[in-house]
Amino acid sequence: MVEILTSQVVSGLATGCVYALIALGFVLIFKATDVVNFAQGEFVMASGFISYTLLIRFELPYWLVFLATIALSGIMGVALERVVVRPIMTAPIFSIVIATIGASIVMRSSAGILYGYDVLPLPTIFSKDPIHWGVLNFTLMDAGVIGSSLVIMVVLYLFFKLTKTGTAMRATAQSQTAARLMGVSVGRIFSLTWAISAGIGGVAGVLIAPIIYLDPNLGFIGVKAFAGAILGGFGSIPGAIVGGMLLGILENLSGYFFNAGIKQVSTYILLILVLVVRPGGLFGAAPIRRV
C-alpha cells in the first residue's frame, strides 16, 4: 500500500514538474506584459517536433538537440511576440489573448500539415526501466524529468536574482514606466521574456514528449498547466511551481482513489475551493482593485 502510494506521488510529481515548467512560461509572460499566452502549450508541442526533426531526420547528438531545441523554441517565442503581440500591444488585453489563441490554432494545424496527426515516439536518454529503492518505486525517466525541471528552475532563479538582465526583467514586471526611466529597454525585455518562456516550454516539450508521445494536439496540456499556475496564484513564480507540482500529484491520487472522471475534475474542484477562500490563489496576493 505504502509502495503504491509513493509510486503514485513520484510519478505524479514528474508530470507535475512538467506542468510547473509550462506554468512558469505562462506566469513570466503575464508578469511582464499582462498577457495570458494561450499558445504556451503549443510551444511545448512545437519544440517536441523540433527535437524530433533534429534527432531523427538530422541525427544530431542528444545534448546538442536539447540545446538547439531550447534556442529554436526561444526564437519562436520572439517571433510570436514580434509578429502577433507587438503590433497590438496597446489594444485591449483580451484582444491580445485572442490573438494568441489564433496563433495556437495556426501552430497546431501547421504541425498537423507538416507531420500528420499520428503520434510519434520521441527518443529520450532516460530509461523507462523500474527502479526499486526502499518504499520508492520509480523509473529513471521520472527521476530525470524531476531532476531536469529542478535544475531549470534553479538556473532561472539565479538568472533573475544575480544578472543585470534578470533584475531589469523583474523591474519591468513591477513597473514598466519606472523601468523605462531607469534606462531599461522595455521592448527588448518583452522579447526576452517571450524567448525565455518559449525556451522553458521547449524544455517541457523535450521532457514530456517521450512520455506521452508527440502529436499536434500535445499543446492541450497547456490548459492543465494554466490551472496549476492559477492554483498557485497567477503572477507568482513559486506559486506556479508549487501549483503545477501539486496538480500532478493530486491528479494521480484522485485517479487512484476514484476514477478517471474524478481525476479529471479533482483539480478544478480544489481550484474553485482554493479560489473561494483565497481569491488570489495559494501564493498570490488578492487582486488589487484599481480605483
Next chain:
Amino acid sequence: MKRLLSSAGALAGLIGLLVVLNGGAPTWAEDGVTDKEVIIGAGMDLTGAVANWGVNIKAGMEAVFDRVNDAGGVHGRKIKLIAYDHVYQPPKAVTNAKRLVERDKVFVMMGHLGTPTTKAIKEYLEEKQVPNIFPATLASMWTTSGKWHVGDLASYADQTWLIIDYLVNERKIKKIASFYQDDEYGLDGHLAGKARLKQYELAYVAEVDYKRADIDFSSQAAKLKESGAEAVIVQAVYREPPRLAEQCHAIGYYPQFIGPGPIVVNKTIELGGKHVEGLIGVEVYPLPTDPGPFLDLYRADMKKYFPGLPPDTTNLYGYQKAALFVEALQRTGRNLTRDSLLKSIESIKDWDPGWGLKYSYGGDNRRGMSRVGRLVMVKNGKWTKMSQWIELKEGGRR
C-alpha cells in the same frame, strides 16, 4: 430607432409564422449520379481530435478511386469523393451532412468517421433515404440499424467476445480486468465483455477507465495490480497500451494485456518497445505489411497517389472500404440507384479482394466481413499470428 427595431421584430414574427404555416414539403429524387460521374460524400475529422484517422481513411479511399478513375471509372462513371471536416463535433457533422446531401447532392454517404458524429446524422440520412455505407466506426449499432446503414468489419463487441472466450476457455484465466476509454468507443467493448463474462458466471475483477487525453496511467496501473487480474483487456487506441504496460511494469506487475483491433498496428510496437512484448490483439483485417495481391495493389496505389503517407492500418481501413464499394458499383451496372446499390451490396457473398478474407452480405445481414478475426501477438517486436481466421460469434452488450 427603438420603434423601428420593435416593428421589425413584430414583422419578422408575423411573416415567419405565415411562411412556416405554408411549410416546405421535402422533395426527393435520385442524386449524385450522372452519365459520367457518381458523387459520394464523407464527413471526416481532418484537423481535430481524431484527425489521424480522418486524414488517412480519406486518403485510403481516394487511392482506390484515383486508380479506378484513371482506368476510366466504373461502367463509364468516375467516382468523386467530397469530404468535409467535422472536427469530431456532432453539430458540425450535421452541417456537413446537409451540405453534402442538399448542395453537393451526393449519391451515398461513405466512410463517415466517428460514432457520435455518425449517430448525429443517422435520422437525417434515413429521412433523406441516403445510404450510410461503411461508416468508419466499429460500434455495434451500424450492423443492426436497418436498411440505410451498412457496416463492414467486426464490431468491438464481437471482438471482445472473442477475447473473453479465448481467455476463459484456452488460457483458463478467471481474473480478468478491463481498462477502457470512458466514451462510446471504449464502452462498446467494455460492456460487451461484461455481458460475455456474465455468461461464464464471471465478472471483471477491476474496471478502470481513462480519458482520451490522459497522459499518466500510474493510478490505473496500481488499481489493476491490486485487483490481482491475470489478464487486462485494453479497450483503447494504440497510444495508451504502451504507456499502461510501462507503468504496470514499473510497479512489478506483468499481466497478459489483450485488446481489440485498434491496437493491432505497428505503431503500438514502435511506441512501446519491449514493454508491449507478449501483447495480444484481435486482428480484423491484415496488417498493411502482410503479403497478398490485394495488399500489393494497396501499397502500389498508396505509393502512387499518396507518396507522403506511409502504408498504415488507418489508410488501409479506408482503402478496403473503397475497394468494397467499387465492387458493389461493378455489380450494380449502368442502372445505378440507391436501391440497386444496396441490393448489389446484399448480393456480395464470399467475395475476397485478394487477401484471403471474404466479405459476405445478404438479406438483413449488414455485417460484411464482420464475422472474422484472428488473434495476433507481439513476438520479438513483430505482430505474429496465433490462430487462423476464425468465425466470430455475434457479440452484444447484453
Next chain:
Amino acid sequence: MGMKTLERLKGLPLVVVGVGLLALPSFVDNYILYVMTRLFVYVLVALGLNLLTGYTGQVSLGHAAFFAIGAYTAAVLAESWRWPSVLCVVAAAVFTAVVGYLLGLPCLRLSGLYLAMATLGFTLIVQEMLLQLAVITHGSEGMKVRPASILGFTFDSDYRKYFLLLVVTTSMLIVARNLIRGRTGRAFLAIRENERAAEAMGVNLAQYKTIAFAISALYTGLAGALSAFLVGFLDPQEFSVFLSIQFITIIILGGLGSLLGSVLGAGFLIILPELLAGLDVWQALVYGLLMVLTIIFMPYGLSGAIRRHAYRWLGVGVEPIVPRRLGH
C-alpha cells in the same frame, strides 16, 4: 447631407438585413438554412456572454456549461418526461439562469483570470457530470432529441427551424438592447468601468453582478435548449472547455460590449469555416491566420472597426470605448 438625414439613415441597414433574413429561405437550400439557424444559436450565446463579459467586465469560460445545462435540461424534459416543447425551452432557460445565479455568488470575490479559471473549472465539472449521471443524460452514449412542436405544429424542417430561431433571436436581441439602455445596463457599465465608483453611486455590486450572471446564463441556456432541438443529438464531449473558448472568441472578435459585435462575431465563427470547407487539412491554418489578422487590424473587434469608420467618415455614432483591462 445633414446630420439629421444620416441619423435617420442609420435604420436603413437594419431594414435591409431584416428583409434579407425574411426573404432568405426562398432563395437558399436547407444547408444554408441550417448554418443560419446555428448562427442564431451562437448569436444568443454571444449576447448572453457579452452582457456578462463585455458590459459587466466579468470574464467567463463557463458558458459551455450553461449551454450544456440548457441543452440537457430541455432534452431530458422533452424525451424522458414528455413535457411540451415550449415548457422544455422555458424551463431550461430558467433553470440555467438559476444555476448562473448560484455560480455568480461564489464568483463575487473573483475577477479577471481567477474568475476565468474558476468558471473554466465549472465547465469541466459540468461536462464530467453529464458523463457520470448517465441514468439521466445517457452519458457518453449521447442523447437523441426529437424536433420541437408547439400545439401540434412540429418544427421538423430546416425551413421551420430557421423561422423559429429567427423570431426568438430577434426578440432576445431587442430585449438585450432595452436592457442595456436601461437602468440595469447603466449599472453594468458602471461596474465594468470602476467597481468602487459604481458602489459609491449606489449600485449594489453583489446584486448586479449575480444578476448579470443569471441573465447571461438565461440567454446561453435558451440557446442550448434550442440547439438541442435543432441538432437533434447531444454528446457530452461537445460541451468542452474549447467550446467556452470559442464563445469568448466570438465576443472579442466581434467586439466587447457591443450587440452588433455579438452578431458579427458569431458570423465569423460559424460562417467562415463553411467558406473554408473546401480547403481540406489547410482549413484550420487559414482560419487561425484570419483570426490573428482580424485582431491585428481590428483590435477592437469587427464592430469596433465598423463603428470607428462610421464615426470617422460619416460622423455617425460615437467613438467606441473599450477598457484595456477587464475585471481588475
